[in-house]
Amino acid sequence: MKSKFSAIILIAAIFFNSCRKENIVDRGQGNVVFLFSHLINGSPFLTDTLLYTNQAGNVYEVNDLMYFISDVIFYDHGSQVQLADLSGAHYINIKTPATLCWNFPLPLPAGNYDSLSFVFGLNEALNHSHNFVNPPEVYMAWPDILGGGYHYMMLNGKWLDQASVLTPFNFHMGIGQIYAGTTHSIDSILAYVHNYFTVHLSGSSFTITKDKTDTVQVQMNVDSWFKTPHTWDFNHWGGMMMQNQDAMNTAKENGFDVFTIGYIR
Secondary structure: OHHHHHHHHHHHHHHHHHHHHHHOOOOOEEEEEEEEEEEEOOEEOOOOOOOEEOOOOOEEEEEEEEEEEEEEEEEEOOEEEEOOOHHHOEEEEOOOHHHHEEEOOOOEEOEEEOEEEEEEOOOOOOOOOOOOOOOOHHHHEOOHHHOOOEOOEEEEEEEEOOOOOEEEEEEEEOOEEEEOOOOOOHHHEEEEEOOOEEEEEOOOOEEEOOOOEEEEEEEEEHHHHHOOOOOOOHHHHOOEOOOOHHHHHHHHHHHHHOEEEEEEO
């Protein structure tokens, strides 16, 4: 009787495994390319030209824009596909066209995806000095005494100050500092603040097609750094953000709507 029962169990197991294998569907894989574009007031902008006015009434120009995105996550009905190591960090420079196109290094299972997100900057796991050893990423180094690692972004330009003098600004984001007292002496640093944040892109549902490459255009709306929820006034904040955590936190809070989807196809 025991032998007969064991045989029945064995046959059932074979049948179950056989059915389970038949139900596995090979979805295949596809690829994704990110294209990065940069807008002011909804249009591609010109660098090195004093053409723009922010919400505070500052007349300004943009000379340089370099930044990192990292830790891209594709959401597939509750599951996630991501690269959380350095291969999932990408450097963008508006004056280096090759950086505006990123072939995502991981093929994705074909199918429908709910949305995608990424980290603006670099999280604690990635943001360590000497992680990058080659140009151009190495040029983004953040001073070790101020927390080390790398700039999340260098947005450089000029604005007309209250005396109508063309004055440089360095809208630089990275690790912030908490200081003892009211001075910003490096000897009085009490703690460091990681100012990276996660961007959840609305309207980013898309389909990965088997054996095809799909393109996602990601737009940075540069003027959004200077409005909503905080009106950024260069005459108040001055030309430097490093060593000013209040300024970097204000910029971080303004970053929630800086990135949008242009198209997915």
